[in-house]
Amino acid sequence: MLSKTTKVSTSVDFIGAFDPQIRTFDIIMKTANGSSYNSYLIRGSEGVAVMDTVKKEFSEDFFHSLELLCKYDEIKYIVLHHLEPDHSGALVELMQKAPRAQLIISGRAVMMLKGLLKKEIAFEVANTGKTISLGDKTIEFLSTPFLHWPDTMSSYLHEDKVLFSGDVFGSHYYDERLFDDKVGDFSYAFKYYYDHIMRPFKLYVRQALKLYSKFNIDIIAPLHGPILRSNPQYYIDKYAQWSSEAKFRKHEFGQKMICVFYMSSYDNTQEMAKKITEGADSVEGVVASMYDLASLDERNMIDLLEESDAIIVGSPTINGDAVKPAWDLLSCMAFLESNGKIGAAFGSYGWTGEAPEMLHDRMRWLKFRLPVPPLKIKLIPTQEELESCVLFGQEVAEIAMGKMVEMEI
């Protein structure tokens, strides 16, 4: 399918490619409506800037569109807002066709570029505040890292008030009518994209929104899906709402929230869970809750996991492993920010007792903060051991409340 160019604003044209058939993106995302790889051309009085390219398989469409609008020797700049292959797939060929063009990437993209292309290419680094000129057009860069690659940046075309937001505000939604006021209802695709791509980086979304707020934006030109021109602020407000750090418990009651998830074969891990919850809940300012993993659909736990200040996971050891529902629960953290969240693990065991250590290790790789070692008890807990569970819960809760941790390693 050869793309068509579409006027976006006075000096901006869409030169991206459509992928109506794609049904799974990046292995993990369902794309019932297909997608698009948006690329844009900006024309100024002293040359042209190409904003991102497309997935390699769609290079022919991209070059076809580009050649309808400019000659290669007119291209002064090629801007890659991040280097993900669905946007950098035509870069090498474009640079061969337009050898005079200056490649602009973010500082964090430098080493990635080498890794991606396996060859040396000349480039210029753009940090927040850097501008480039096309004569009567000025493009200003903003560093918006981790959205959703570490090297992501955004840019703003001052004269046309267009924000090139990278993957931020994107949707996997194919519709050649292209603009949000013309295409079908893509609200599901917009939210689904946020949940899967941006939600784990909420902190960075908030930082990016702060940078965007200094500009008067008429059009948001993302790298996937509809171009947002009817009311850009509506979409910005949605991102602000979804990325808000306000937690309900913290916000409404001034409380820290601790969730104890467990699974139990013979009630022993359950008894531990009860005492850990009791200990955590006894700390002033903390509300602790227990959840039996045997009866949970972990996909419904995502909001709860996000809201929690600390997550304590308990599992017995079966065949040298933690039980599957515990792993399934932790797999949900791929959709969330876990960096700095407090974690802890526990469990009763009969033979070898690896499960608490394994869960503890998994949480470490998920970037949890793990201030207490895993707690494990052989078979039926004694009264004394149950008391250690209370203290375990208390310790986690006190650390969640800000107690300084003293350690020696």
Next chain:
Amino acid sequence: MVNIFLENDNINVKVPNTKSLRYVATKTGASMEFGCRVGDCLTCVARVKSGMEFLNKKNDKEIKALEILAMNVEGLRLMCQCNVEADEGEIVISYGF
């Protein structure tokens, strides 16, 4: 032992000479972010608020990487490139920006 205060996580940890900050982060469970772990990606950039003299000196790779940030790099280090190099001292580190 060198005393390191990890400000963001409110962790005070005593660390023996030669231990790396990656090891410290792993052992304490601190919320420092690490990316490539070889000094390329700048993910682990942190500010050493005091006690820089108790860490190893910046290598060329780290200096070059920090220059890319194009900001005031005074006190900034890449945590993946840092080791404790003292038997005694106090270090305060702030990270996550």
